[in-house]
Amino acid sequence: METTSSGVIPAPFSAGYRSILQSIGGDGAVKSDYVVELNAADFDAVLEETPATYAIVEFFANWCPACRNYKPHYEKVAKLFNGADAVHPGIILMTRVDCAVQVNTNLCDKFSVGHYPMLLWGPHSKFVSGSWDPEKNTSEIRSINDARTADQLLNWINKQINSSYSLDDEKYEHEHLHANASDLGQIARAIYDVEEATFTAFDIILEHKMIKSENRASLIKFFQLLVVHHPSRRCRKGTAEILVDFDDFAAKKETAVVGEQGAFRNFKICGKDVPRGNWMFCRGSKNETRGFSCGLWVLLHSLSVRVDDGESHLAFTTICDFIRSFFICEECRQHFSEMCSSVSNPFKKSRDFILWLWNTHNKVNERLMKEEASAGTADPKFPKIIWPPSQLCPSCYLRKTIKNDRILNSKINWDYDEVYKFLIGYYGERLETLHKEESILPEDEDEELIVVVPIEAAALAIAIVSCLFGAVACYWRRRQKFLKHKYYLHSLKSI
Numbered sequence: 382m383e384t385t386s387s388g389v390i391p392a393p394f395s396a397g398y399r400s401i402l403q404s405i406g407g408d409g410a411v412k413s414d415y416v417v418e419l420n421a422a423d424f425d426a427v428l429e430e431t432p433a434t435y436a437i438v439e440f441f442a443n444w445c446p447a448c449r450n451y452k453p454h455y456e457k458v459a460k461l462f463n464g465a466d467a468v469h470p471g472i473i474l475m476t477r478v479d480c481a482v483q484v485n486t487n488l489c490d491k492f493s494v495g496h497y498p499m500l501l502w503g504p505h506s507k508f509v510s511g512s513w514d515p516e517k518n519t520s521e522i523r524s525i526n527d528a529r530t531a532d533q534l535l536n537w538i539n540k541q542i543n544s545s546y547s548l549d550d551e552k553y554e555h556e557h558l559h560a561n562a563s564d565l566g567q568i569a570r571a572i573y574d575v576e577e578a579t580f581t582a583f584d585i586i587l588e589h590k591m592i593k594s595e596n597r598a599s600l601i602k603f604f605q606l607l608v609v610h611h612p613s614r615r616c617r618k619g620t621a622e623i624l625v626d627f628d629d630f631a632a633k634k635e636t637a638v639v640g641e642q643g644a645f646r647n648f649k650i651c652g653k654d655v656p657r658g659n660w661m662f663c664r665g666s667k668n669e670t671r672g673f674s675c676g677l678w679v680l681l682h683s684l685s686v687r688v689d690d691g692e693s694h695l696a697f698t699t700i701c702d703f704i705r706s707f708f709i710c711e712e713c714r715q716h717f718s719e720m721c722s723s724v725s726n727p728f729k730k731s732r733d734f735i736l737w738l739w740n741t742h743n744k745v746n747e748r749l750m751k752e753e754a755s756a757g758t759a760d761p762k763f764p765k766i767i768w769p770p771s772q773l774c775p776s777c778y779l780r781k782t783i784k785n786d787r788i789l790n791s792k793i794n795w796d797y798d799e800v801y802k803f804l805i806g807y808y809g810e811r812l813e814t815l816h817k818e819e820s821i822l823p824e825d826e827d828e829e830l831i832v833v834v835p836i837e838a839a840a841l842a843i844a845i846v847s848c849l850f851g852a853v854a855c856y857w858r859r860r861q862k863f864l865k866h867k868y869y870l871h872s873l874k875s876i
Contacts, residue, residue, distance in 0.1 A: 415459035417476045421488040428508045432657040433474040436505040440494040442481035448498045457531040468550045471659045500525035568811045571662035571679050576651040578676025579616050583650045599702040610687040615652035666762035685735045686809040693734040694727040774803040
């Protein structure tokens, strides 16, 4: 199980997204400009299909001298986010609309365009069939002020999404640890890759028809772990929905005809916006490197730092069973299983589990350093390293030996207390979604919801919290299907 050589080629951008990068209404040739030109005819369609989380729309007039002077600044920022060679793809779609063209008059009026150039920011979906009134603050669309230069605009963006992008960023190099090892903020972007990896893992299970009677319990327990501790609320919600109907889901999957199988594969475990078809924090310099395996490792680390002491060994066995049953790289699975089997005593503290997973990951990287060097398959931009490097956590090292710019794990004298603090902060506090967490149930919801999930006593801690999320899932299901009776999850003993 590698961090930079997954064997899984990330899906390319969808055909719809590629069309965004091409001349709208033209001959299909890629534009020299990075900003996407929109008009009233394609405005909603383009903004609806973009995989980007946010959009910026510049309303301008072709006769406006200030607009012509601003264009190079706007293009300079757009180069970071738009186009096939974007440094930070899939985050912001930067567009413009010419209000001097008559066909766009009504569109510009809907967004209260009163001066040129005018920039609006918001989630891409809010622009679709949307409008904006500067006198009302009910919309998630916001006006961008004080962005007269490229630097000012990028600084404004960085403040909105808690990023640290620079106009000097170059493709891939900005993510290369050795080039930017001190930027702890980069991990915040990994939430998208954790969502992508969660979907990919689920998609692989369905694609290879891996749900069998002998491993269903392992999958259910892993889903329960995700429901409680996944760092993305969307993935927690999607996994809870699967658990509610798991028996029906699995039964139909085993007997599904071809058309039904396609319907199952379209189930969005992390919401309708996932998969996005690209990686951010885990993007390698080649399609065959990093990606899924990196995202899966980040997911496992993020789970480990979120479990309590009473859950630590259950979480350990759940992850080990999941990898044994569902990770399709045979050699990686065997290596990971051997390291799981080497644990003789149950973990009583979450700290012990967190450090075991960290040490296991480093052992994998140390092994792959040698194998990739011999085979010449290493990613030149992202060579394997022992984690964390001293640039990120100097206090983690009491003494280290470096050979050929690689830290040898066996030669490091670690300060395990400092490593533990670093892992908690890095994969816990810093790995957080850029979307606001909202309450799942309305505040006035007081209806009694009961879900019975009898599990072995050792699983009691996770079962209690899992029941809560299961109850929430039942609430969603009841509302969606307009049913008036309660739903219960089956006991693992009956599987």
